[in-house]
Amino acid sequence: MASAGSVVNQAARDLTVQAPPVVPAMESVPAVAGASRIETTTGVFVGRSAELARLDSAVSGAGGRAVVVAVHGLGGVGKSTLAARFAESRGDRFSFVWWVTADSSAAIATGLADLAVAIAPEAAVLPAEQRVELGVRWLATHDGWLLVLDNLTTPSDAAGLLERVRTGTVVITSRQGTGWGGIPTVAVDVLTAEQAVDLLDRLVRAEWPDADLSGAEALCAELGFLPLAVEQAAAYLVQDRIDPTAYLDLLGRFPARVFTAAREGGDARRTMARVWHVTLDRLADTPLAGDLLRVVAWWAPNGIPRDFLSGLGEEPDVHEASRRLAAYSMITLTRTEVSVHRLVQAVTRTEDPADPHRRPEDVAAARDTAATILSDCVTDLDPRSPADWPRYHQVLPHARALFGHTTPDTDTPHTAHLLAQLGHYLDNRGDPAAAVTHHARAAQSFERLYGPDHPETLTCRGNLAGAYRATGDPGRGIPLLEANAADRERVLGPDHPSTLTARNNLAYAYEAAGDLRRAIPLLEAVLADGVRVLGADHVDVLPVRGNLGNAYRAAGDPGRAVPLYEANLAAAERALGPDHMVTLTSRNNLALAYEALGDLDRAIPLHEAVLADRERLLGPDHPDTLTSRNNLAFAHHVAGDSDRAIRLLGAVLADRERVLGPDHPHALDTRNNLACVYQLTGDLQRAIPLHEEVLAARERVQGPDHPHTSAARDNLAHAYQLGGAPGRAIRLHKTILADRERALGPDHPDTLTTRHNLAVAHLATGDPDRAVPMLKAVVADRERVLGPDHFDTLASRTSLANALRDTGGGRQVWIGQRRTR
Template sequence: MSGVFDRRPGVAASGDEAVAAGRDIGTAVTAPGAIGKQHIEHLTLLAAAPPAPVPRADLVDAPPGLTNLPERPRLFVGRRRELDVLRAGTATGTAPLVHVVHGLGGVGKTTLAAHWAADHAAYSPVWWIAGDDRAAVDAGLGALATALLLRTGAASLQEPQLRDWALQWLAAHDDWLIVIDNVSEPADVKHLLAAVRGGRFLITSRRSTGWHGIAETMALDALTSEEAVELFARIAPDAGDAVADVCSELGHLPLAIEQAAAYCLESGTAAERYLALLADYPADMYTATFAGRNEQRTVARVWRVTLDRLADVPLAVTILLTVAWYAPDDIPRSFLDGLGSPPAVDRAIGRLAAHSMVTLRGTSALSLHRLVQAVSRTADPEDPHRDAGAISAAREIAAECLVEAVPEDSADPGQWRTWRRLLPHVEALAGHTDPAEDSVDLARVFSRVGQFAGHQMTGSRAKRLLRRGEAGVVRHLGPDHLLSLVARNRRMGFQPLPLRQALDHVARCERVLGSRHPETITARYELTASYLEAADLDRALLNVREAVALRSRVLGPEHPETLEARWGELRVMAIQDDGEAAVDLVEQLLTDCTRVLGDKHPLTLTVRGSQTQVMSSVGRSITAMMFRATREIAAQGEKALAEVRTAADDLREAHSREAVEAWVQEALPEAVGRLADCEAALGREHADTIAARLNLAHMHLGTGDFDAALGLARQAAQEADRYVGADSFLSAMARACIMNTAIATRDVATGTETLDWFRRFLRANVSGGSEAQERAQAQIDAMENAWALALAEPPAEE
């Protein structure tokens, strides 16, 4: 071969990504705009024509109905207020309309967003973007750009170019809706929100903070009780009668309700049994899933994601696990002062609030969802934040915080606000913990807070704490220790012991402490109530007078405890209807209390309130009647109303209607003044204030001012239910006044409603077996008959 024949063909290429080959090639793929040619002998080959150039974003219109929404939620209930807020939103014309729906994981943010977006097909596109992080947001924008460019035949772009093109398109158009779901950090979407001037964004996030200046925020709370029951019933319509109880236990949280209902449906479990399983196997139930459901979408696992994000602030997790042992609302931040430096505690609470795990209540308190608390109290070996050691340590911290928070003096009205805020959290800790694990310090807290609750006339709430406190102190220190004797004295003050036990306690105090020790004298004073319970009024009077004499000698005649004992003597005398002596005693006691304690002291107000009862025979009869009813409701709730009715009959036999009305007219101004003083000095929530309001209602009932009587009685009932307890004597007496007003006015609606309340009250407070239940039913029947007779009688003539 000649040299000319053997020479290789010339090769040339042009363009950024052109292809050049020194020999024959099959296929050459070049970048847009690149031209490659290969000279083979005398032949030139050109590449295929390039794809269409990428069009300008402002020249591309979205096809109608373009969307990538997930399936429309079939299980959607309630949320009318939130939907109305979203519908009412209007753009400013200078910035996009941005709504951020924030809330606890599992509260239904994604479901709300999907439901609302599905109703807005007029937008185009309606586009769903995952907001887990910045990369997910950019990927979602890239998918939007790809969908918009699909019809144009434009060449494909790399992801950064797709993101930028999507931002340009959004900036050039207005009629679109972008949903960004589950945004972890506001910074991940700020670049997107800043790049456009129109359109609409709906963002869901657990983050409640960081949105100021860029979005309108809307907090999403749990469902109402009715909505929660509806959601449960849609999934498991045959779960039985305890569905409402399950929903309440789960705090009406949508994810938890769906999880529970699906469990009941799939396993054929009744709601009542589900409640029992939840109590006995909480760790299993909080992570239980069902066929077809993402295992990560259970309440325990959803919240673990949040705890993972808080792991860089360990104190935040510690605080969450600690406050889980308290009541869910109005947790004083001061409880947590000892857990770290003020900036560290503030930062930890702020992080919890930012992730919707707690809700700030002003600057001094926080609250959290009851199910978050329940999960946070439950050990889970698969969750490093909630292993058994962490749960146990948090329980001990919660107890120590309460020990530090208890004020010095429960009798000081200036500290009552602190005591009242403390009470529900002490009760919650007692309800969530095993008495066998109480330290002696915590047992003393239960005893002291129980004493305060007793002074507030909270009935059964006080007794539970007093019993728990005494048992714990005795277990640690023995029955003869001073603190054990003090704890029993406190309990006797609000729950009289059987007479034999009370006498034994006094004897123990005398043996251990001596007869003149203040706690021994207190034991003797509290013995009076046991004599009264045994209906031995003579011994009761002798005993209380001995206590007065001892306190006067040991503590002094003007010591507050001596004045208290004199008030106890007055009560026994009023019960005995010892008229003349009681009149002299109440006048002198009121003078001494006013001089020593002040006219706004609780004891002074109490003595003042008794003055009108003691100063006349009618008043003393009413006092005796109230004592009989109080004694019966303390001993056996279902007999109390019968005692009230019997005592009222006795009152009518002993005194004419005219005498009662005259007494009421004379006492009315004092009752009005005392209520005002109680509100000012004690607060509306104090039992004495509620009793003063109820007393005024009875006064108006006696004068025939039924409207005033009904209004006051209803207010007293509401406040008694809220502050003292719906099972309390005050609540029952307030309803009795309401019932009397309904009878007097033939108010069918009020009478029927009140009868229903009494049915629930009597059945809930019945004690004993079938015989006691029969007595309770007899009381209900008697009340219904009395109501029917009242309606059948013609109204009294004016």
């Protein structure tokens, strides 16, 4: 007869009684020496001294009480490695150390069941549920132990365990950075640049001692100093025997394969792509989270204004998606900004048909949405208005990131519009080289989207030509403008307003290139056609008339310019009103023409009126307002009040440097003007250092071949000459002449000016045998190119006459004291 509770099995006529398994009394079972389980690591640990110290402090601060600490951060940042290092290096503090993979409830249960068996091997025969209970009971009735719950999904997954276990030490690692209540936390960020390089070096050289790790710094920077990415890269380098530069190349050309490449024989789940896939799986109940992450993946990793995201959905939905992504450390939120690890971005925008979070159609849609959001941010802004510049400044780094991650064949109309708008902004901020890049891609994209004859395409070509002009290379834009004018005439007809505008822009480019022989006849023809087709007061006729006046003034004939400016001003006031920007520009041009004629009694009051209107309408810091202050200051110098001019120019310089930056071309213009006034008043001790500063800045910012750089050299050369160093002046003039002949050609007005000034410098050294033939040649060429009555021609004639009369002892006329604005 079997006793109660026994199991009876009957075979034939024999009876066997099997005793029930013994349930150990876990309360009285001590920790077993050598039974601890700690996660194995790569064996390489770098940095993290601060994080270890914080973790140590949190654990030690419990004063013998039970303590729970959560270590959180982005997947792959090294949370588990930190916890393992803590367990290994501080293990002698604890009677027992146990590591549990805690990424699911089932995994936690398995880890606790295994703990029970490690403590009491006889429990191995018990059902799993009973083993879990025994593991919890042992923890609850002992102290001095360390339990690591690695990769916990949410705090709630461990809530039941922590409610029952009030002793010992629990270290949790998790991607979730919020929701821990009163549990102390230790945040883990990426490595420093030096630590990341050190980690890569040690991992690679452990298996490949003589590896060439040139380019390790660039590789680690591209990986964002993320430990998992560095480890993945190190394994790739070792197995394929390639250097960091080759890995970077592969990453650029085959990102999808590199992001998922695991070490041979390694854990395929421990790759960049897989780690973050798991996180997004956990966010599947918040679909907007994936959409948001895919959009921000196309922008710069830091400084994303949160209001950029407002159009992605209803405000509560956007807040929830942002909050949950931040909770899982996929993004970082501040009150005003979002940041994302650059490698999270790179993986997120890499298409993978097998990954539901990176389907090609979703990635492409996010790219286009990212472009649309940025385009909408600048649609209603004025790129010339400093009041709007802060918003442009916010958008620019994210637009540049978007453009860098995409190719023109994927540009949408919103992308092309964004490129064009930023091109205008960069031009106004004094970065014409960057403006060229943006306008060129905008023109290319509009042509692909709408065709070569579409108005948007033609307008962008004109913008590109204008940007070339701003870089000091107007000749490069002239073929574009010639093609534009021909295309508009072919498509729209010769009398269409857009055709007239294109011809006006072409003539303006000719003028900027110094080709007045083509500029003036073309402007005269366009003006006649514009008046015939549109009427004398039409707004599209005003810029043509103004440009013709500018061309006459550049040709040394301000007397012909004045009637045009006066007519323009009257027409602008009738058609647009006294406060319109075109009206103010017309007044400004008229004041300059009066000044060029020496009529300061009319010029200065008009400059003052324009300045007052611009301050009232645009504000004191607008570029046009600062230009008016600059012009007024120089007019006072021309009128003989140099002290006042110097005070005003100093104030304008300070404001231009504050508003635009010290290297902006307009700030350099004012610094140049101030140096010229010092020079003309005989204060060479101030003038020469300032000229040298301007030249150095021009060469650095605008390049050695820019016309304004050449003008700065001219001004410095003349200052050297006045300062008693004609030899230095001659050497500089020779350099300028070679540069201008190469860049502009022998007949350009600036080239002729340099030849004149070089001859005058030779006269100053007492060498008329060289100077007189040079002046004769300059006079002949200026008469041919500029005409006999141009003031530059007259100046060369005067210098030649004085040289012939005085053999170098008479007064010579130096030309080229460039008054830039």
